[in-house]
Amino acid sequence: MSQRHADIDIGLAQIVAELVGGTKSENETRTNHGKNASNLGSQLEFPPTKPSCRVDIIITDSFDSTAYSAVKAKTKAASTPPFTIGPRRSEVFTAGASKKPGSVAQPNHHLKDMQSTAEMFDAVFMHGGVESIKTLAKSSRALCQIREAFGHLKAIGGTGEVVGLCNLASALPELRVSATNEAVESYGVVILSKASPES
Numbered sequence: 001m002s003q004r005h006a007d008i009d010i011g012l013a014q015i016v017a018e019l020v021g022g023t024k025s026e027n028e029t030r031t032n033h034g035k036n037a038s039n040l041g042s043q044l045e046f047p048p049t050k051p052s053c054r055v056d057i058i059i060t061d062s063f064d065s066t067a068y069s070a071v072k073a074k075t076k077a078a079s080t081p082p083f084t085i086g087p088r089r090s091e092v093f094t095a096g097a098s099k100k101p102g103s104v105a106q107p108n109h110h111l112k113d114m115q116s117t118a119e120m121f122d123a124v125f126m127h128g129g130v131e132s133i134k135t136l137a138k139s140s141r142a143l144c145q146i147r148e149a150f151g152h153l154k155a156i157g158g159t160g161e162v163v164g165l166c167n168l169a170s171a172l173p174e175l176r177v178s179a180t181n182e183a184v185e186s187y188g189v190v191i192l193s194k195a196s197p198e199s
Contacts, residue, residue, distance in 0.1 A: 003023075003025060003029070005017075005025075006025040006027075006028060006029045006030075007029050007030050010025060010027070010028045013025045052079050052080055052081065053080050053122035053123060054080070054081050054082075054083060054120070054121045054122055054123075055071075055075045055080055055081070055082045055083065055121065055122070055123045055124075055125055056083055056085055056114070056120070056121035056123065056124045056125070056145070056149075057071060057072065057075075057082050057083065057084050057085065057124075057125045057126075057127075058085045058086075058111070058124065058125070058126045058136065058142060058145060059084060059085070059086050059092050059105060059107070059126075059127070059132070060086060060087045060092060060132050060135045060136055060139075060142075061087075061092055061093050061131070061132065061135065062093070062094070062095040062129045062130070062131035062132040062135070063092065063094055063095065063105075063127060063128075063129045063132040064094070064095065064127040064128045064129045064132070064159065064160060065094035065095070065104065065105075067127035067128065067159045067160070068094075068105065068127055071125050071127065071157075072084075083108045083109060083114075083121065084105055084106070084107045084108050084109075085107060085108070085109050085110065085111055085114050085145075086105070086107030086109075086110055086111070087110060087111055087135070087139070088107070088110050089107060089109070089110050090106075091104055091105065091106055092104060092105045092106075092107060093105075094129075095129050095131065095132070111139065111141035111142055111145065112141060114145075121149070121154065122154060122155070123149075123154055123155040123156070123157065124145060124146065124149040124154060124155070124156050124157070125156075125157040125158065126146075126157075126158045126159075126162045126165065127158065127159045127160060127162065128158075128159050128160015128161040128162055129160065129161065130161055132161075133160075133161040133162060133164065133165050136165055137164075137165055137168055143168070143169045146165070146166065146169035146170070147169050147170070150169070150170055150187070150188070150189070153188060154188070155188055155190065156188060156189045156190070157189075157190045157191070158189075158190075158191050158192070159191070159192045159193075160192075160193065160194075162191060163177045163178060163179075163191050163193050166189055166191060170187070170189070172187065174186075174187075175187055175189060177191050177193065178191045178192050178193040178194075179193050179194075180193060180194055181193070181194040
């Protein structure tokens with residue numbers, strides 16, 4: 001592998017070899033021509049006309065529809081595309097809803113095919129609902145989403161019973177959480193324990 005990198009750039013090859021324990025190439029196998037290729041997907045070549053970020057809203061059956069609707073509306077109003085992520089691609093039902101087709105939330109993606117890392121999403125939001133959070137707490141995919149977002153310094157938000165879920169996922173005793181209708185921010189995690197329309 002180090003030798004292949006030497007075909008591109010000797011400095012790159014030496015850095016990679018040191019990091020992976022490979023053999024350091026001392027000489028260039030091919031002189032770097034110094035040319036740049038355009039349109040290879042560099043973010044610098046395709047700047048957005050209007051800055052925006054993507055929010056991953058995780059839901060499962062028995063979720064809090066009031067918080068979900070409010071966050072979805074607010075993110076849309078801020079030109080921040082919200083993406084609903086559910087346990088499946090079919091409809092997800094709110095707490096107390098009759099499970100009839102055509103009601104409640106239709107996810108854009110499901111937990112198995114979406115990650116919060118890389119360029120997929122810039123923030124993760126979850127909302128309460130006792131049964132919903134119990135389900136998410138048993139889901140390795142949901143916990144992985146939260147941990148990946150946390151590890152990649154993405155913003156995480158939540159209301160209600162999400163407090164316990166964030167504690168479980170982060171496993172950080174220093175993480176401060178909300179116990180009232182006041183939002184608390186700690187390590188980039190913003191939690192509102194007792195959500196109300198005013199908050």
